Amino acid sequence: xxxxxxxxxxxxxxxxxxxxxxxxxxxxxxxxxxxxxxxxxxxxxxxxxxxxxxxxxxxxxxxxxxxxxxxxxxxxxxxxxxxxxxxxxxxxxxxxxxxxxxxxxxxxxxxxxxxxxxxxxxxxxxxxxxxxxxxxxxxxxxxxxxxxxxxxxxxxxxxxxxxxxxxxxxxxxxx
Amino acid sequence: xxxxxxxxxxxxxxxxxxxxxxxxxxxxxxxxxxxxxxxxxxxxxxxxxxxxxxxxxxxxxxxxxxxxxxxxxxxxxxxxxxxxxxxxxxxxxxxxxxxxxxxxxxxxxxxxxxxxxxxxxxxxxxxxxxxxxxxxxxxxxxxxxxxxxxxxxxxxxxxxxxx
Numbered sequence: 361x362x363x364x365x366x367x368x369x370x371x372x373x374x375x376x377x378x379x380x381x382x383x384x385x386x387x388x389x390x391x392x393x394x395x396x397x398x399x400x401x402x403x404x405x406x407x408x409x410x411x412x413x414x415x416x417x418x419x420x421x422x423x424x425x426x427x428x429x430x431x432x433x434x435x436x437x438x439x440x441x442x443x444x445x446x447x448x449x450x451x452x453x454x455x456x457x458x459x460x461x462x463x464x465x466x467x468x469x470x471x472x473x474x475x476x477x478x479x480x481x482x483x484x485x486x487x488x489x490x491x492x493x494x495x496x497x498x499x500x501x502x503x504x505x506x507x508x509x510x511x512x513x514x515x516x517x518x519x520x521x522x523x524x525x526x527x528x529x530x531x532x533x534x535x
Numbered sequence: 536x537x538x539x540x541x542x543x544x545x546x547x548x549x550x551x552x553x554x555x556x557x558x559x560x561x562x563x564x565x566x567x568x569x570x571x572x573x574x575x576x577x578x579x580x581x582x583x584x585x586x587x588x589x590x591x592x593x594x595x596x597x598x599x600x601x602x603x604x605x606x607x608x609x610x611x612x613x614x615x616x617x618x619x620x621x622x623x624x625x626x627x628x629x630x631x632x633x634x635x636x637x638x639x640x641x642x643x644x645x646x647x648x649x650x651x652x653x654x655x656x657x658x659x660x661x662x663x664x665x666x667x668x669x670x671x672x673x674x675x676x677x678x679x680x681x682x683x684x685x686x687x688x689x690x691x692x693x694x695x696x697x698x
Contacts, residue, residue, distance in 0.1 A: 389579060392623040459592070485596045492621040494579035494593055 391492050391511040398425070398502050399490040403480035406457050406465055413454070413480045415506060422532045424453045424525075425500040426476070426516075427488065429460045430468035432496040438515035439472045445521065446475035451529045455479030458488050458496050501525060503532045562606075569602045572611050576618065576626050585628065 393399075402414040415425075426442060428435045446453055455476035457465045462481065469479075482488055491500065492511075501510040510528055512520060573587035580591040586598060597618070604614050618626050630636050670678075 386582065389625045390623055392620060485593070486600075489596060489600055489621065492623075494622065 387495070388513055389494065391508075391513075393492055393500075393508050394511055396508060397506050398500065398508050399487070401480075401487045401490065403456075403482060403487060406455070406462070406469075406479040406481045409481070413478060415502070418454075418502065419506055420504050422451055422504055422529055423502055424451055424529075425456055425491075425502060426453055427456045427458050427491070427493050427496050427498045427500075428479075429458045429496050430464040431460065432458075434515045435497045436472075438497050438517075439475070441516050441518055441521060442475035443473050445516075450526065451533075452477045456487065456491075457481045458493060459483065459485040499525070501528055501532070504535065565602065565605055568611075569598060569605060572601060572614065573598055575628055576615075577628055579622060579626065586626075 398415045400415060402412045405411045405413050428438075442453060445451070453476050455478070457479045460481065460483070462483075465479070465481070469476075480487075485493075491498075495513060497515055499512040499516050500508050501512075503509050509532060510525065512525065516525065570587050574585045576586040576597075578584045578586050578589035578591055578594045578597075580593050581589050584591075584594075586594050586601075601614055601618075604617065609617075615627070624630050624636075630639065632640050
C-alpha cells in the first residue's frame with residue numbers, strides 16, 4: 361500500500377505548488393515602500409508650472425497618488441474609473457505625470473477628462489524611481505501622516521477599488 | 536569558392552553579437568563600474584534581463600541613477616541599498632538569505648538529502664531481501680569435480696555431441 365501512497369502524496373504536493381505558481385503574477389513586485397513615508401519631492405504642476413506641489417502639502421489628508429502618462433495604454437482603461445471616483449468626491453486624487461510631454465499630457469486630460477485635483481510633471485522619471493515605479497499606471501494610498509499604506513500596481517479597476525482601495529481609504533480617514 | 540562562401544557564412548553569427556546597452560558617459564572607468572553593478576541587478580520591466588543589458592526606458596533611467604550616485608561617491612553597497620529600499624529584493628539577482636528565502640536557498644540541498652536517504656534506505660532493504668545462495672552438499676561436490684577437470688578445450692568440444 362505504502363508503494364502507492366507515497367508517490368501519490370508527492371504528486372499532490374507538487375501539483376499544489378505548481379497550481380499556486382500558475383496563479384501568481386510574476387509582474388507584481390511587492391513594494392517595500394508600503395508602511396514607509398512617501399518620498400518627498402517638489403515638482404511643478406502640470407497646468408501651472410510656476411506653482412510647485414509637494415506631498416508635504418497633503419499632511420492631514422488621506423489622498424491617492426496616481427502615476428499616469430499619456431503614452432500609457434492601461435491608463436486608458438483606468439481613466440473612466442478615476443473619473444467616476446473623482447465625481448464621487450471621496451478622496452482627492454493627485455496625478456504624477458510620468459515621463460510625458462506637456463502638450464501630450466494636456467491633450468490627454470482634455471480628451472478624457474481630468475480626474476485629478478492637480479497633476480505634477482515628472483518629465484525625467486526621477487520621482488518615479490523614488491517611488492519604485494516600474495510600470496505605469498500605479499496608485500498609492502497615502503494616509504494623513506504621509507505614510508504609504510497601499511500600492512496598486514497596474515490599472516485601478518472597479519473591483520479593486522471597491523474591494524481594497526475604498527475600504528482602506530475609509531478606514532484611514534476615520535483614524 | 537564554395538569553401539570561401541561556407542567560411543564566410545559560418546562567420547556571420549559573429550556580427551550578430553549583441554553588446555550591452557550603451558549609454559554615453561565621459562568616464563569609462565565609472566561606466567565600467569556601473570555596468571559591473573548593473574549586471575547584478577534585475578530590470579523590473581523585462582524581468583529576465585539585467586539592468587546592464589536591458590533597453591527598457593526604466594532600465595536606462597536606473598542606469599543613469601546608478602551612474603549619478605557613483606559620481607556622488609556612493610559605494611556599490613549604498614547604491615544597492617538605495618534600489619532595494621525602492622524596488623525590494625526583487626532587483627537583486629542574488630536574493631539575500633532570510634527566513635522567506637530559506638526554502639529557495641536550502642530547498643535543493645534538502646531535496647538532495649531526502650533523495651539520497653531514500654536511495655540508501657532502498658538499497659539496504661534490497662540487500663537484506665536477497666538471501667545467501669544455499670547449495671547442497673551434492674552440488675558442491677559436482678562443482679568441485681568440474682573445476683578439477685583438466686580437459687583441454689578441444690576435447691570438451693569433441694565430447695559434445697551437438698558440436
